[in-house]
Every structure is written in C-alpha cells, then in structure tokens.
Amino acid sequence: MGTQTDKVRFDVRGKIFETTATTLASAPRNSVFGAMFDDEWNLQDNKEEYFMDRNPDFFPVLLDLLGTGELNIPPNLSEKLLFKEAHYYGLLEHVRTAKFSEFNCNRLRLASSFKGQSSGNCTAISASPSGGCAVAHSRIVRLYDWTLEEHLPINFNYQIVNNIGWIDSENIVISACKRPEREDSGLALFNSFTAGALCFNSDGKIAASCIGTGIYGTGVWDQVTGKQTDFFPELVWSPLRYPDRIQWLNGRKCLLAANFYLPKGNDSCISLLDLRNKSKVWSWYDDKKASLRQGPVYDAIAMEDNNSICVVNQYDDLGFLDLRSTVEPRYPRLKLHEGQLFSCINDRVSMFCGPDWFSTSSIGRICGGGAIRDFSIGGDRLFALHSEENIFDMWETPLPPNWVV
Incomplete structure (x- = not known):
C-alpha cells in the first residue's frame, strides 16, 4: 500500500x-x-x-x-x-x-421530532436497517432516509394500510385492505387476501396474517419472487383466526401467531405453528383466566433464547416482570433488539436486560406528543410514533465526550 x-x-x-x-x-x-x-x-x-x-x-x-x-x-x-x-x-x-455510538438503550437521547404533512392519525412506524423509517398515515406511507429527508410518499388511494416492514434498506413490504369494514376485501400484493401483521425470517420469507373469502390464517411469501409458498388456515370460529402479531422463531423453524382481540372480549390466543406439517406445537388460550388479572393480553413476543414468551396486558403486567401502574396504559408494544427487551407503555419506552429481565432505563418526552402508539428500532436508532397526529420522535446514542474513532 x-x-x-x-x-x-x-x-x-x-x-x-x-x-x-x-x-x-x-x-x-x-x-x-x-x-x-x-x-x-x-x-x-x-x-x-x-x-x-x-x-x-x-x-x-x-x-x-x-x-x-x-x-x-x-x-x-x-x-x-x-x-x-x-x-x-x-x-x-x-x-x-x-x-453516533452503537445503539445503547441506556444512553439514548432525543435527537429530533417530526410532524408529517398527511391528514389522519398515524397507525404504524417501521425503522429501516439503514436508520431511516416509514410511517403509515391511514392510506399513505411516508418514507424517510437516514438523513430524515422525506422521499415521495406511497399513496394507496382507497386502501387502508395495516402494517409496514423492511426487507432491506431499499425494499419495503406494506400490508393493506381496500375496505376495513369488509373482511373479504383483498389486496393484489397478497393475492386475494387482506393482509395484516407482517414478519420476515432469515431464509428470505415473508409471513402475513390474512383474511380471504371465508378464510382466515397465516400465509408465507417468497421475498424475491413474491409468490405464495405456504398457508396455515384457521376456521372462522377458531380462537386464533386473524393473528394480530406473528414472529418467526428461526431456531425452532416455527411461527408465533397471537390474537389479542377475540370477539368474547378478554380472550387471547397465542400459538406456535409448524408450517412444515401444518400443526400447532404449542398453544395458550386465555379464557378469562385470572393469571393476568383477567385483563386481555395486548402484545406478546417470543424470547427464543430463554424458551419463553413474554406477554403484556392492559394492567401493564408482563409475563415475567411486574410493571404495575396506576395509570391505564395505551397502545402497549413489545420488541426485542440485540438481546434486550423493550416495552412501551403510555408515553415511555422501558428497557430490560439480564437473565432476570430487570429494568435498566426508560425514555420519553418531558411533555407533549401523547401516548406512544408504536415504536421501532433499526440502524442504531429508535423511532417512537405518538398518538397525536403525525408526530414521531427519533432517539440516538451520542458519542462519549472527547471520543476519537
């Protein structure tokens, strides 16, 4: 050289x-x-x-x-x-x-807040691997790169956006439905199904919860070809029906599917599905049991390394952590990132780590923005989407003082 x-x-x-x-x-x-x-x-x-x-x-x-x-x-x-x-x-x-330093949940600082231009409430946010994000506003998805410069939005006209997720920094998958009041409405991206929850695995597959004409279940598509490769059907009367959350468990070659809003009210259903032989390898059905203070489960996430599933209910109870609050939480969410657990309750995001999942820190605005509706982590950033119209925050990890790379 x-x-x-x-x-x-x-x-x-x-x-x-x-x-x-x-x-x-x-x-x-x-x-x-x-x-x-x-x-x-x-x-x-x-x-x-x-x-x-x-x-x-x-x-x-x-x-x-x-x-x-x-x-x-x-x-x-x-x-x-x-x-x-x-x-x-x-x-x-x-x-x-x-x-910026590498992502450190205990040293995050609020870097910027953004107010979009679309009318209607924001429904979902997803961080890209490069540190940008996508924000869903009813029928419009707004795209931001790493510099948080806004690109041309995606307009779905009469289709309501249900969820968004990134394959990589350049490609995004959007699930939507034409008329949310009709369960048999479909979107061409997912053949004849209305798609909801999304997840991606390490083998290049996309899973989506689906509703078709008289059909409920979870479908699988190839990321490269866009063709459907599998489907796990559920009957209309099944407690699983149309999953609100799905998650790949790559080590066990199965899929977590959870439904939190069953017609009976407080009931929830969480299952592990083996798509290879169309079987349920594990299932939990909350039929007004007292194990979670008779409150409906609002979110669930598989902790594959710990052989457990963490759940959170309307009382802010976690399956293995007790985070009771005197204030009724809104829009609780759970996420895993680099071996750390993140839980969103009301207007704060809390972080947990260690074998006993103890609380290490929490972040949130001092004032304004309302409850956090959704949050996402990617590209060394945490994005928090607030319930107030079109507002989302970006949190980053600053470099230590006098740091030289």
Missing part, C-alpha cells in the same frame, strides 16, 4: 486538494476512493490529478474524516448536504460511526 509520501491530487470543480494514498485507503473497498486501488491496496495508476465533478466545500471535510476519524462540520455547511456527498463517495458509514 502507498506510504505517507504518496501524494494524490484532486481537482474538485476547480479547487485543488492534496492527500495521501494511506488516507484514501482507509475508505471502504466499495467506495469511490476504494475503486482507485487494486487488490493489494496500491493505486491502480499514476495519474497526476483526479477530477471530481462534486461540491468542493464538502470534500475537505470527508478527507479529514478519512485521515482522523473525526467529523468536523463547519457551521456554514449543511449537514444534510454533507450526508448526500458522503453517500455519493460511499462514506456514509464512516459518517455514522463518527457521529
């Missing part, structure tokens, strides 16, 4: 910059600068000068980032425009690393 004396010269729209091959070699292989080197990280040619038809104001900031690992943005430069330049050069991950 080149040494510190191997100078490289750039002409960026008339402005001349000099650096070294060693500095450039700290860029990723798939970056613009990485393409200048061979497999042994030696410059592929001996050009006297490389021309870049890009904004010259941001170029020295990125060179300094490669050389020092520090991100120093002059106050006269736009941070969003710098992110766009970094994306062009293939240095966005360098910027992220220099700007």
Whole structure:
C-alpha cells in the first residue's frame, strides 16, 4: 500500500486538494476512493490529478474524516448536504460511526421530532436497517432516509394500510385492505387476501396474517419472487383466526401467531405453528383466566433464547416482570433488539436486560406528543410514533465526550 509520501491530487470543480494514498485507503473497498486501488491496496495508476465533478466545500471535510476519524462540520455547511456527498463517495458509514455510538438503550437521547404533512392519525412506524423509517398515515406511507429527508410518499388511494416492514434498506413490504369494514376485501400484493401483521425470517420469507373469502390464517411469501409458498388456515370460529402479531422463531423453524382481540372480549390466543406439517406445537388460550388479572393480553413476543414468551396486558403486567401502574396504559408494544427487551407503555419506552429481565432505563418526552402508539428500532436508532397526529420522535446514542474513532 502507498506510504505517507504518496501524494494524490484532486481537482474538485476547480479547487485543488492534496492527500495521501494511506488516507484514501482507509475508505471502504466499495467506495469511490476504494475503486482507485487494486487488490493489494496500491493505486491502480499514476495519474497526476483526479477530477471530481462534486461540491468542493464538502470534500475537505470527508478527507479529514478519512485521515482522523473525526467529523468536523463547519457551521456554514449543511449537514444534510454533507450526508448526500458522503453517500455519493460511499462514506456514509464512516459518517455514522463518527457521529453516533452503537445503539445503547441506556444512553439514548432525543435527537429530533417530526410532524408529517398527511391528514389522519398515524397507525404504524417501521425503522429501516439503514436508520431511516416509514410511517403509515391511514392510506399513505411516508418514507424517510437516514438523513430524515422525506422521499415521495406511497399513496394507496382507497386502501387502508395495516402494517409496514423492511426487507432491506431499499425494499419495503406494506400490508393493506381496500375496505376495513369488509373482511373479504383483498389486496393484489397478497393475492386475494387482506393482509395484516407482517414478519420476515432469515431464509428470505415473508409471513402475513390474512383474511380471504371465508378464510382466515397465516400465509408465507417468497421475498424475491413474491409468490405464495405456504398457508396455515384457521376456521372462522377458531380462537386464533386473524393473528394480530406473528414472529418467526428461526431456531425452532416455527411461527408465533397471537390474537389479542377475540370477539368474547378478554380472550387471547397465542400459538406456535409448524408450517412444515401444518400443526400447532404449542398453544395458550386465555379464557378469562385470572393469571393476568383477567385483563386481555395486548402484545406478546417470543424470547427464543430463554424458551419463553413474554406477554403484556392492559394492567401493564408482563409475563415475567411486574410493571404495575396506576395509570391505564395505551397502545402497549413489545420488541426485542440485540438481546434486550423493550416495552412501551403510555408515553415511555422501558428497557430490560439480564437473565432476570430487570429494568435498566426508560425514555420519553418531558411533555407533549401523547401516548406512544408504536415504536421501532433499526440502524442504531429508535423511532417512537405518538398518538397525536403525525408526530414521531427519533432517539440516538451520542458519542462519549472527547471520543476519537
């Protein structure tokens, strides 16, 4: 590889910059600068000068980032425009690393709040793997990239969006129905079914809870071809019916399916389904039992490493943690991320970890925003969607003081 004396010269729209091959070699292989080197990280040619038809104001900031690992943005430069330049050069991950620590639920801080432009209440939020997010507003899904710049929205016209989820940073799956008051309405994306809850597994499959003409159950689709590969049917009178939550258990090759809003009122049903032989390998049916203070279950999540399923009810009771509150919770949600459990009650998100799942911290607005309707974690960020119309927050982990990458 080149040494510190191997100078490289750039002409960026008339402005001349000099650096070294060693500095450039700290860029990723798939970056613009990485393409200048061979497999042994030696410059592929001996050009006297490389021309870049890009904004010259941001170029020295990125060179300094490669050389020092520090991100120093002059106050006269736009941070969003710098992110766009970094994306062009293939240095966005360098910027992220220099700007934020890895996701740490105990050190999150509120970075920004956003109010969308769509009318109607928000119904769901999903964080992308790259740190952007998608927000569902009734019939519209609004898309935000890592810089939180809004892209063209997806308008479903007469179709109500039920759920959203990301396959990767560029591809999103949306489940919807044309007329929510009719259970036999369908959406072409899921053949003749109205789709609700979504989940994705490590083998490239999408599962969705479905309603068709006289049919209830859970279907499976291939992420690449979009073709349906399997279906687990449920009869109309079944306690499972149309699952409100589904989750792949990759280690056990089965699917968790849970229904929290059965016609009887307080009843809930949670099952593990083996799609290979269309059988239920485990099932729990709450028929007004007193185990959870006779309150309906509002959410459930499989803790595969601990061989357990965590549930939360309307009284803020967790299956293995007691989080009783004098205030009736709204929109409780459960999520797992990197071995940590997250529980959303009212206007706060609490974090639990360790073998006994003890509470470590919680986050929430000081005022305003209302109860949290949904939250999602991705790309080193936590997004919280509030019940007040079109408001969502972004939480990030700041770098420690005097941190140098």
